[in-house]
Amino acid sequence: MTFDSYGVSGHPNHFSLYHGVSRLLAGSLAGTRYPLVAYSLKSKPTIIKYTGILAPMLIKLKIVSFRALGTLVNGMNGSNPVLSVRPVFVAGIKEYRRTVIAALRHQSQRVWFRWLYLAFSQYMWVNEWERIHATAKT
Numbered sequence: 001m002t003f004d005s006y007g008v009s010g011h012p013n014h015f016s017l018y019h020g021v022s023r024l025l026a027g028s029l030a031g032t033r034y035p036l037v038a039y040s041l042k043s044k045p046t047i048i049k050y051t052g053i054l055a056p057m058l059i060k061l062k063i064v065s066f067r068a069l070g071t072l073v074n075g076m077n078g079s080n081p082v083l084s085v086r087p088v089f090v091a092g093i094k095e096y097r098r099t100v101i102a103a104l105r106h107q108s109q110r111v112w113f114r115w116l117y118l119a120f121s122q123y124m125w126v127n128e129w130e131r132i133h134a135t136a137k138t
Helices: 012-029 052-074 081-085 092-102 111-119
Strands: 039-040 089-092 126-132
Touching: 052 089, 052 126, 092 111
Parallel strands: none
Antiparallel strands: 039 126, 089 126
16 A cells, blocks of 8 residues: 555655555566556545545545446446445544654644644545556566
8 A cells, every 4th residue: 555646745755655656566467467456545626625524424425326326327226347446545533642642642643734624525435446456668
C-alpha cells in the first residue's frame, strides 16, 4: 500500500513512492509465478479532502448510489464492477482516537497545521484504495 501518482498532497516523497512501487511491480511480472500486488491511496480534490467526520457518511452515500445504479443498469443482482475492485477502509471513533494519540506521541507532528489535519482530513476517517496495474517493461 502506497500513495497514488499524485501523492495525496502532491509531495515529491509521496508520489515518488508510487513510481517506485510501479517499477517494482513491472519487474515482478516477468517470469514469476506469483506476481506482486499493490494498492494506492486514492487522492481527493481539496474540498473533499477536508470533509472530516462527514467522510464516512459521504462514502456510504456513494456506495448506496453505485449499488442503486448497478441495480438499474444490470438488473436485480445489483452487481457493479467498480465496487468490487476498490477496497475502502472506514474508521470508527476508536480507530480515529488511536490515530490521534499515535500522532501526538511524535514531537514532529505537534505543529499547528497537523491539528487541522487531525480535525478535518477525510483520510483520518476514510481511505479508498485502487489496485496498481503495472505494465511489463518494453
